[in-house]
Amino acid sequence: MTYTILEREELAPEIYLLKLHAPEVASKSEPGQFIIIRIDESGERIPLTIADYNRDAGIITVVFMEIGKTTKQLAALKSGDSLSDLVGPLGNPANVPRNSVVVFVGGGVGITTVFPEAREFKKAGNTIISIIGARSENLLIWEDLVHSVSDKLYITTDDGTKGHHGFVTDVLTNILEEQGVDLVVAIGPVVMMRAVADVTKPFGVKTIVSLNPVMVDGTGMCGSCRVVVGGETRFTCVDGPEFDAHQVDFTLLMKRLTTYRDEEAVSLGKFMHEQDCDEKC
Amino acid sequence: MPEQDPEERIHNFDEVALGYTEEQATIEANRCLQCKKPQCIKGCPVEIDIPAFIKNIAEGDFEASASELKRANTLPAICGRVCPQEMQCEIECTLGKKGEPIAIGRLERFAADYELEKGVQTPGIPESTGYRVAVVGSGPASLTVAADLARIGHSVTILEALHEEGGVLIYGIPEFRLPKEIVRAEVDFIKKLGVEIKLNFVVGKLRSVDELLTEYDAVFLGSGAGLPSFLGIEGENLNGVYSANEFLTRVNLMKAYQFPDYDTPIKKGKHVVVVGAGNVAMDAARCALRLGAENVTIVYRRGEDEMTARIEEIRHAKEEGVHFKLLTNPTIIYGDENNWVKTVKCIKMRLGEPDESGRARPEPISGTEHEIPADVAVIAIGTTPNPLIPSTTSDLQTIKRNIIPTDAECRTSKKGVFAGGDVVTGSATVISAMGAGKIAARAIDQYLQSLRFAETTSTLDCEAIECRNTGNQ
Numbered sequence: 001m002t003y004t005i006l007e008r009e010e011l012a013p014e015i016y017l018l019k020l021h022a023p024e025v026a027s028k029s030e031p032g033q034f035i036i037i038r039i040d041e042s043g044e045r046i047p048l049t050i051a052d053y054n055r056d057a058g059i060i061t062v063v064f065m066e067i068g069k070t071t072k073q074l075a076a077l078k079s080g081d082s083l084s085d086l087v088g089p090l091g092n093p094a095n096v097p098r099n100s101v102v103v104f105v106g107g108g109v110g111i112t113t114v115f116p117e118a119r120e121f122k123k124a125g126n127t128i129i130s131i132i133g134a135r136s137e138n139l140l141i142w143e144d145l146v147h148s149v150s151d152k153l154y155i156t157t158d159d160g161t162k163g164h165h166g167f168v169t170d171v172l173t174n175i176l177e178e179q180g181v182d183l184v185v186a187i188g189p190v191v192m193m194r195a196v197a198d199v200t201k202p203f204g205v206k207t208i209v210s211l212n213p214v215m216v217d218g219t220g221m222c223g224s225c226r227v228v229v230g231g232e233t234r235f236t237c238v239d240g241p242e243f244d245a246h247q248v249d250f251t252l253l254m255k256r257l258t259t260y261r262d263e264e265a266v267s268l269g270k271f272m273h274e275q276d277c278d279e280k281c
Numbered sequence: 282m283p284e285q286d287p288e289e290r291i292h293n294f295d296e297v298a299l300g301y302t303e304e305q306a307t308i309e310a311n312r313c314l315q316c317k318k319p320q321c322i323k324g325c326p327v328e329i330d331i332p333a334f335i336k337n338i339a340e341g342d343f344e345a346s347a348s349e350l351k352r353a354n355t356l357p358a359i360c361g362r363v364c365p366q367e368m369q370c371e372i373e374c375t376l377g378k379k380g381e382p383i384a385i386g387r388l389e390r391f392a393a394d395y396e397l398e399k400g401v402q403t404p405g406i407p408e409s410t411g412y413r414v415a416v417v418g419s420g421p422a423s424l425t426v427a428a429d430l431a432r433i434g435h436s437v438t439i440l441e442a443l444h445e446e447g448g449v450l451i452y453g454i455p456e457f458r459l460p461k462e463i464v465r466a467e468v469d470f471i472k473k474l475g476v477e478i479k480l481n482f483v484v485g486k487l488r489s490v491d492e493l494l495t496e497y498d499a500v501f502l503g504s505g506a507g508l509p510s511f512l513g514i515e516g517e518n519l520n521g522v523y524s525a526n527e528f529l530t531r532v533n534l535m536k537a538y539q540f541p542d543y544d545t546p547i548k549k550g551k552h553v554v555v556v557g558a559g560n561v562a563m564d565a566a567r568c569a570l571r572l573g574a575e576n577v578t579i580v581y582r583r584g585e586d587e588m589t590a591r592i593e594e595i596r597h598a599k600e601e602g603v604h605f606k607l608l609t610n611p612t613i614i615y616g617d618e619n620n621w622v623k624t625v626k627c628i629k630m631r632l633g634e635p636d637e638s639g640r641a642r643p644e645p646i647s648g649t650e651h652e653i654p655a656d657v658a659v660i661a662i663g664t665t666p667n668p669l670i671p672s673t674t675s676d677l678q679t680i681k682r683n684i685i686p687t688d689a690e691c692r693t694s695k696k697g698v699f700a701g702g703d704v705v706t707g708s709a710t711v712i713s714a715m716g717a718g719k720i721a722a723r724a725i726d727q728y729l730q731s732l733r734f735a736e737t738t739s740t741l742d743c744e745a746i747e748c749r750n751t752g753n754q
Contacts, residue, residue, distance in 0.1 A: 044544035069544060089486055090486060216527060216545075219667065219669065222531075223524040223526065258620075259548070270541050
């Protein structure tokens with residue numbers, strides 16, 4: 001089995017989209033689920049959220065940001081290259097509500113995870129309000145796609161280059177003060193998700209977040225992805241990835257995400273050095 | 282059997298036991314009494330004709346010996362290394378009544394390795410029966426079922442969730458105890474029998490068992506016991522606390538011991554505490570040493586006699602310098618300000634009255650609390666079956682902790698679905714899983730034959746009806 005990259009696109013600086021040939025996985029994918037990939041024999045297994053899928057064409061779309069060694073290596077691949085391994089769909093699909101007013105909050109690469117969920121929620125007859133945010137206009141991705149599945153779209157940038165000058169939580173607070181909201185779904189950096197949970201809690205609005213801890217197998221075998229939700233230890237890969245934001249211990253999640261900070265730096269340093277050598281030699 | 286020196290081997294992941302030379306094997310094989318009523322066979326879950334394969338070695342016909350082994354056991358090079366022979370075949374050996382029993386396991390390994398080195402003959406594949414069987418998982422139970430069914434001519438497809446075949450043989454048992462090259466060679470033999478293997482295939486996600494039953498005539502569940510148990514004590518989610526499954530998967534499957542040449546990292550602890558005293562705990566402790574730990578301590582709430590690891594594994598761990606703190610139970614794991622493990626608080630235990638498992642129940646001795654410094658802690662207290670398959674399969678009965686019960690022929694409560702290995706027994710040994718695989722293969726074959734019988738009779742019925750209809754015209 002080969003998992004070929006059919007298309008590669010740089011959506012924004014350091015943010016890439018890959019369309020992958022994976023017909024079996026595409027045929028079973030639902031919004032909210034993820035895949036795990038391994039680039040080559042010596043590669044690590046990393047989870048990537050399914051940003052879109054086309055069952056007829058057998059395609060899975062993923063969007064990721066270059067952060068460490070593996071994502072940099074992935075970003076350097078070209079259309080026609082293939083991945084050694086791709087497994088999925090993993091995790092539970094998002095629960096689709098009925099007759100609800102839903103606010104989606106997407107930050108950074110999380111915006112691409114919002115899209116298929118908002119599309120599915122919209123299809124089921126819900127009212128969709130989306131708030132998408134980025135540090136700056138040039139990092140804002142998939143605005144049109146999210147717009148196409150939203151009844152109303154708000155944009156925020158930290159530096160004010162587009163939309164509201166400030167954070168997604170500013171806009172969210174205004175909406176919650178002005179109108180009834182049944183559900184908030186927040187997907188993005190952990191700090192953003194935690195801030196959203198803090199904002200919605202006093203309003204008593206149910207809030208869902210999609211978590212992204214360190215994983216290995218993604219099938220419940222290792223427990224690397226354990227998080228504490230409502231005082232209980234849960235495995236994100238099989239019990240999540242979506243959880244009740246008001247029950248999640250975000251502090252623990254953030255601390256556990258730093259487990260391999262030193263090793264990640266070593267790995268990245270080695271990779272950059274090898275890249276340099278490749279260019280010079 | 283020659284072994285790598287402990288001083289030397291704690292700095293590498295190479296195999297500890299070096300195996301017999303031809304001369305050593307022949308001498309050992311000649312000790313066999315060739316009993317008229319061999320007791321050793323009774324101790325073997327896969328019914329190897331032990332005196333026969335040993336006789337071949339004694340006569341210098343190593344190839345014949347390997348063929349004899351393969352008749353009953355598809356994975357002899359693996360069994361020769363990881364079976365608890367001292368509890369099975371060797372305990373029954375007549376020689377053992379007065380002295381050392383014959384080293385059946387070591388001889389098995391010798392013959393199997395000889396064949397692997399010489400190059401395994403491509404086995405003849407029988408004519409296809411036309412029946413298709415899906416085997417879920419690719420550990421020892423699944424590989425055995427697959428091989429036995431393929432040898433009868435059934436078409437077998439193994440569906441494996443990970444990116445490499447072998448299950449616990451690949452992700453669990455370390456290189457120094459079972460080289461992955463050996464696992465690959467034995468898996469290759471199974472492929473040569475015509476078994477198809479689909480990797481990265483998570484049953485319960487990509488296909489449910491119900492869906493598989495529409496594509497295959499029977500399904501075997503050999504998905505093992507992959508869900509790690511934790512102690513449920515404070516501090517278990519600190520950074521540096523691993524389940525044994527995670528620790529071993531990173532080291533073995535992902536080759537974290539070769540980081541950064543391999544991308545998967547692992548925390549190389551200076552002071553490592555391993556909780557538990559089974560084979561998995563010994564494996565984790567010995568891996569930690571090889572990763573460079575200054576000291577590794579096994580913490581176990583019962584005593585020396587209750588440890589469930591093989592005697593050889595405990596001996597190897599002791600030789601390598603693993604400390605054993607027995608009758609000691611962890612109560613809290615303390616961390617530093619960055620959420621990293623700092624110490625494991627323990628309490629001394631004493632053995633009381635037997636519990637439901639028949640073993641003496643450990644009881645805490647108050648006032649004996651103490652802390653053991655640790656920057657990595659590995660929880661190796663057992664595993665249970667993964668809930669993914671039971672939760673996505675209709676009409677499949679399970680009992681506590683997602684165990685799938687079967688009858689003596691490995692039949693589950695669901696028609697056409699069989700199960701064996703750890704998914705039925707909870708975590709046990711490679712060889713008991715293989716024994717179940719053998720029984721399941723026979724039961725599946727019988728089931729497929731009953732399908733054929735049903736088909737034949739229904740065809741006959743149709744023909745009879747057609748005849749009658751023609752007659753009426």
